[in-house]
Amino acid sequence: MANINIDSIKERTFDAIVIGSGISGGWAAKEFCEKGLRTLVLERGRDVKHVKDYPTTNMYPYEFEHRLEMPYEDKQKNPIANRCYAYREDSAHFFVKDDEHPYIQEKEFDWIRGYQVGGKSLLWARQVQRWSDFDFEGPARDGFAVDWPIRYRDLAPWYDHVERFIGVAGNRDGVAELPDGDFLPAYPLNAVENHFKRVVASKYDNRHVISARCAHLSQPAPIHLEQGRVQCQNRVLCQRGCPFGGYFSSNASTLPWAEKTGNMTLRPFSVVESIIYDEQKGKAVGVRVIDTNTKEAIDFYSRVIFVNASALNSNLILLNSISNRFANGLGNDNGLLGKYIAFHSYTAVITGEYDGELAYRTDGRNPAGGGYIPRFRNVYRQETDFLRGWAATFNASRNPSTDTSGVGVSLKNRLLHSKLGNWRVGSHMMAETIPKESNKVWLDTAKKDQWGVPLLHIDVAYDDNDWKIRADYFEQMTAMFEAAGFQNVKTRNDDRRPGNDIHEMGGARMGHDPKTSLLNKWNQLHSCENVFVTDGACMTSTATQNPSLTYMALTARAVDYAFTLMKKGVL
Amino acid sequence: MQRRTALKQLFFIAGGIVLFPSCWGRANKASIALRKLHINAEQENLLAEIVESIIPETDSPGGRTLHLHLFVLKMIDDCHSEEDQQVFVQGLKDWDQEMNDTVGKSFLLASSDQRQSYLMDIEKDKAHPLSGFFMMTKRRAIQGYLNSAYVMKNKLIYELVPGRYNGYAKV
Known part of the structure; x- marks a missing residue:
């Protein structure tokens, strides 16, 4: 018995666990796997394989039962999803349905979600702009939120790194407030x-x-062809998934790349209930997953954990990771976890x-x-x-x-x-x-979803x-x-x-000071250093740029740092 | 080929999508399966005539050939509120009585010109009792037509894969 148990634990032990397979999780997976680390990627939804699982991708308008219009009943049943511009008959299968994944709106908030491998990277608007120091210095200069612990020079090489791989069409415009990058035509x-x-x-x-600078292959470079992606064919049917890989998604790019290394284990149907904190070791040792098919709870273990569940779900997971050491959520010594949520006003x-x-x-x-x-x-x-x-x-x-x-x-x-x-x-x-303490999320103390995870209250205006x-x-x-x-x-x-912009950010913001922020300049929880948060939850302020490029760059940078610490034996 | 012909007889291709027939052999029902609307065969035929008058057969197919009336039914059935559906069904019921009252003839017996001018009268008069029904039917018929396989393949070609963008195309 004991041996079987040990084997079983061994099978469930990895070098790194990445929670979420969307735009930032895919990057964490790619970077870890390329560095030779055995990586478990957890996704709460189903698998979506590139091309194979894009059922509508080659359909003509007349092949859709309602010519792309959502039926009346669906609109009544899913008003939140239906308010999203991209939710139509050709893409509805990539969106969360309101009634299947409830949350509690203290004030009206449209939480748009994509629960499948690739997440919302299948559905995003593909606009990618770098931040400049006018953005990173904003909170300090204008006296809101807290000072960003990083500046443009910290992120610039990682913007380069990400842009080269995903492919960004753009001009070198020489505009100081929107730094140029490594662009395709x-x-x-x-x-x-x-x-x-x-x-x-x-x-x-x-x-x-x-x-507009966008993550499309206007003229693919060898690195893109190597991913199996070819030139964008100007279909602009991106929300269906692109058979050409003409735009960047986890499914077309980072995940198959990670897979090819042989180091990735992708586990769909895995809702992360919490991160497991070991009081003796003084760090996180793994995550508890609910298998959505069997409803069974399974623990997985690793040296480092990357939280990339999407901004509000990353908050939820941290808030639900309760231990003697962290009674109010993992890393939440200052009580600010879930607060200072911000977004973009559209x-x-x-x-x-x-x-x-x-x-x-x-x-x-x-x-x-x-x-x-x-x-x-x-x-x-x-x-x-x-x-601003x-x-x-x-x-x-x-x-x-x-x-x-x-x-x-x-x-x-x-x-x-x-x-x-x-x-x-x-x-x-x-x-x-402007991020404010009053814009916040928290867990309900009684109501739970079908997997036993507390429902999230959202209070944002x-x-x-x-x-x-x-x-x-x-x-x-x-x-x-x-x-x-x-x-x-x-x-x-x-x-x-709010929320309909699909740019929700914050709740576990980065900062210099553990008293006023959750994460340090490497996206590590100040008080639990083997847990990194590199999706929208980490954002100290929002700037005006579409945020995904910055999440990807922060993720690649954080993985590189985590790897350095692992090699040194610190993590 | 024979199999294909047989399939064509089993299903209705409305513009391009397959609509499933209602119960076989049941008399006086709409020819496609509807979930909410109660439409009989005569009403369906009347709708087909109205839609044909909106988009007639010329040197290219019109409403009846393209089954646009079935598309209208499908859309009203699936994509409209109950209030809309009531307006639609009532409009179809009242149609001939209304026309008899004003034109002195039922739609089916009216000449092509009489039909056209009657439809134009309704279109111009927002307060017309059949206005709601007519505008709903017309909008859906036009949608079905412009998005039909026939038009998208033969008239206003829809390109699934343009493979180009030119912001300075000469007119």
Whole structure:
């Protein structure tokens, strides 16, 4: 008996455990496996194999029962998922259904989740921008949150490392607030996007319209071909999973790469209930998993643990990891775990028309989506009555407009011979939010999910700063649109709830001081040094950039550091 | 080939998707399986005629050939609220009575011109008792048409794999 038990424990023991297989977990897996460490990757959902498990990827619109529209019943049953722009008939199988995974909304919060191997990396918007020191220095300069324990120079080589592997299309724009990287050729702006770029450049000193930087293979390098990925084919059906591997996902890239080393054990259907802390050893020794098929609890062991469960679920796991030493959650000596949650405010849209550049239209599809305007407010100094600021998308399109009036032969003719109208232009705001102690998550003391894990309370809301930023966006973008000669300019409040931006961050923030932060500059828990958190939960502030690239860079950097400590025998 | 022909007779291809038939041999029911709507064969036929009048057969197929009326039924059945469904079913029930009252003829007996002008009257009059039914039907018929395999393969070609992007294509 004893031997069997020892063998069984041996089988369940690894060098490293990675909780989560999404965009950051996939990176932890790749980096550990490449360094020769036996790595267990735990995923709470089912497996999704690249290509094989993309059932809708090659379907034509007419092959979908409801032409991509979600049925009424599904909308009633899953209002949260249905509010996500990408939740449609071709991608619904990659989203969590509301009723299967409940949480408690203290205030309205749309928690969008993808519980499968690859997580939301299958569904993301693929926009990747580096942070600059204007972002890392923000909290210290403006007096909110705590000072980031790292600066751009700490992360720059890791941005390089990640960008080379995932493939990022972009220009070297020379904009200080959005550092250049190791790019593949950009997707060029179209006629009207370039017109707008020229107008903005001529009227404003420090405002830039650039080609959106995106994780697409505009021109694959050998490292991408080696992953089995080929050039993006401009389908822009990314949310279905891409058979070309044209955009970066864990499924197309990091996970198969890790698999190839022979060092990865991927275990789907494994909900992590908690991290096991050993009081004698004074460190974490493994994780407790609930097998979602058998409902059996199984313990796995390792020297280091990476928590990459997605921002709020990483908070949940830490909060649920209770021991004598940590009665309020793993690493939570200061009581700040689950607090200072922040996100991005996407609450504003502006649209217009343009009757210039009518000699042109677009042909094919642009996977980058168009242009990007980096934050220009309060960059070099505080200049407004709000903190921080906003970045924005900008895009122009010229699709035939279809006149659907009337009936009969004339209607049919109009449907089949629609005319090109004016260009349509649009932009949406991506604003920084300020982390606050009152924006927080915690565990319910009684209610549990079907695996016995406590339900998460989410208490997150906008504040006055967010509305001031929005007013500024409307004012400035309207002026910029009008300067460009756009007509029929309309601003619109996008009343989306927090969370619908799908950029939830914080709760286990990084910082210098164990009294005011959970993680150190290497993403290690201050008080449990073999546990690292490198997904959105680690974020001290949010900046305006799409965050995934930064999570990936932080993860690769943290794995490298953990490996160094393991070699030294410290971990 | 024979097998394919047989399959075509067993299922309805509405625009491109397969719709499953309702119970075999049951008289006076809609020809496709519906979950919520109660539609009989006459009503289905009337709907087919209305949809055909919206998108008629010309040198290319129209509503009836493309089974767009079945697509309309499918969408109303699956993608609309109960209130919408009530408006739809009631509209279909009231259609002939309404038309008799105003035109003095049922839709099926009316000439092509009479049908067209009747539909235009409804479209122009938002307060028309059949407006809700008609606009719902028209919207779904157009959606089904533009997204049909026929149109996407032959008329307004849908490219699954464009493989290019040009932001300065000459008009």
